[in-house]
C-alpha cells in the first residue's frame with residue numbers, strides 16, 4: 447500500500463524470471479511492490495513464473511500469488527505488452543507458443559530489440575541443460591525437491607543392494623559436488639553466450655539458474671534476470687535503451703533508490 451504512493455518509475459521493458467508462484471519460497475510481496483511502482487511498455491516473463499512442478503507436489507496458492515497474476519493481467523489492460531516465454535517449471539504453457547491473447551503473447555523464445563537497436567535473444571535457459579552435465583540434480587535441488595532425492599536414494603540403494611554393492615549416500619554425493627555445481631553455472635553461461643554469438647545476435651537474456659548477472663561473455667551481452675525466490679532481481683531496459691539489473695533497493699522506499707528512480711522516470 448505504502449509503495450503505491452511512491453512516484454511511479456517508467457521504463458521501456460522489464461524482464462523477470464523464476465518467480466515460482468505456487469511455491470512457498472516465492473517472494474510475492476516484493477514482486478508486487480516492484481510491479482506497483484514500475485510501469486513498462488513491455489514485460490517479459492522469462493519462464494518458471496508459475497511453478498507447476500511444485501503445485502503438483504502440493505497445492506499452495508495464497509491470495510498474494512493470485513495478486514501477482516492479477517497485477518500482471520491488469521498491466522495488459524493498461525497498455526503493457528506482456529510476452530511470456532515459458533520455462534521448465536511451466537513448460538505446459540509452451541504448447542501455447544505463438545498464441546496471442548490481446549496484449550499477452552506466449553512464445554517459445556523471442557528476439558527483443560532495445561531502443562539502441564541491440565538484438566537480444568530471450569529464452570528461459572533450461573534448453574542448455576542438455577549440454578551441461580549434472581543439471582537435473584541441480585534443477586531438482588533448486589526446486590526444493592528434497593523428497594525426490596530421498597526416494598531416488600532409496601531406489602538407487604535397492605539396486606546397489608541387489609547387485610551386491612554397499613550403501614551409498616546420494617545427499618553426501620551431492621554435497622561433494624559443489625565444485626561441479628560451480629562448473630555447471632559456468633558452462634551454462636558459456637552455452638548461452640555462444641548461442642547468441644552463433645546466431646549473430648548482440649546478446650542473450652535468460653533465467654533458470656537463479657544467478658543474476660549482467661556481463662559480456664564471448665563478445666556478446668549475457669544477462670541473467672535472477673529470480674524471485676532469493677535475489678528478487680529484474681533486468682530493466684530504461685528509456686535510453688540501457689539495460690541494468692535492478693534489486694529491491696532500486697524501487698523500495700529508501701532514499702537513494704527514490705532519487706535514482708526519479709531520474710529514471712524523468
Ligand SMILES: [Mn+2]
Nearest residue numbers: 494533534654
Ligand atoms: Mn527453470
